[in-house]
Amino acid sequence: MCGWNNNSVAWKIGNGSRAKSGTGPTHDHTFKNESGSFLYLDSQAVNASQTQILQSPFVQWKDSCLSFWYHMRGSGIRNLSIYIEKNSTTGPSSTITKSSNRTILWSQEGELDDKWYAVEITIQTEEAFRVLLEGTTIGKTGNIAVDDIKLSKYSCKADDYYMHIDASLGNKNSNAILRHAGLYRSGPACLTFWYHMYGKDMGKLILYTSRNDERITTVWCKSGDQGNNWNFAAVDVEVCPDVSVEFEAIRGNGGQNLQTR
Numbered sequence: 178m179c180g181w182n183n184n185s186v187a188w189k190i191g192n193g194s195r196a197k198s199g200t201g202p203t204h205d206h207t208f209k210n211e212s213g214s215f216l217y218l219d220s221q222a223v224n225a226s227q228t229q230i231l232q233s234p235f236v237q238w239k240d241s242c243l244s245f246w247y248h249m250r251g252s253g254i255r256n257l258s259i260y261i262e263k264n265s266t267t268g269p270s271s272t273i274t275k276s277s278n279r280t281i282l283w284s285q286e287g288e289l290d291d292k293w294y295a296v297e298i299t300i301q302t303e304e305a306f307r308v309l310l311e312g313t314t315i316g317k318t319g320n321i322a323v324d325d326i327k328l329s330k331y332s333c334k335a336d337d338y339y340m341h342i343d344a345s346l347g348n349k350n351s352n353a354i355l356r357h358a359g360l361y362r363s364g365p366a367c368l369t370f371w372y373h374m375y376g377k378d379m380g381k382l383i384l385y386t387s388r389n390d391e392r393i394t395t396v397w398c399k400s401g402d403q404g405n406n407w408n409f410a411a412v413d414v415e416v417c418p419d420v421s422v423e424f425e426a427i428r429g430n431g432g433q434n435l436q437t438r
């Protein structure tokens with residue numbers, strides 16, 4: 178989850194196999210399959226009206242972007258809300274209480290359709306802050322699920338890199354590569370990007386880590402038509418100063434465009 182802390186035991190990691198009729202997603206957002214994981218809050222496991230909080234680390238970024246996907250099904254759901262909390266009351270996470278230095282950024286009430294919905298919020302502040310994601314239930318039937326949570330240091334949708342492969346040109350299986358070197362630190366990182374893959378026989382978009390022009394691991398892959406819209410991806414990668422990340426777009430049979438940025 179790219180640095181987020183689950184300080185409420187009520188938020189658990191699960192997947193689509195635990196979906197019950199009328200509540201909970203049958204697939205995660207990242208991989209769109211039953212085994213892909215997401216965080217969920219099950220109404221049955223918590224006391225109604227008790228808030229259950231997930232929190233980001235404290236950061237001090239003038240411009241930030243919070244993005245995530247959520248799924249809310251079941252009559253026992255009350256709401257899902259996003260707050261920022263400024264750094265004046267730091268302390269043990271177990272002692273978090275409602276306090277005046279919290280500001281609500283976003284909230285969604287009640288049950289929705291059986292779909293993953295996207296949220297993207299630009300946060301601008303000079304002070305250190307953390308993000309709180311708070312779920313509340315009202316009855317025993319319901320699941321609130323969240324996936325691909327990302328808090329990044331830039332305004333939402335900054336177009337730093339852009340790659341385009343036109344599938345109507347060139348041969349089948351021709352490819353395009355976008356490599357990004359200059360990862361300045363070591364350790365876990367969260368790579369975010371947007372991709373657009375629309376059309377029949379779309380081909381593939383693959384993300385690798387590489388060192389000295391040699392691929393080390395495949396960290397993400399998407400193939401086929403993903404709809405006529407930009408899709409957001411957040412991928413955990415392990416980086417070192419000598420490791421690059423590399424996108425490869427492979428053309429399919431179709432005559433449509435594949436883009437990433």
Ligand SMILES: [Ca+2]
Binds near residue numbers: 207213
């Ligand atoms: Ca996921």
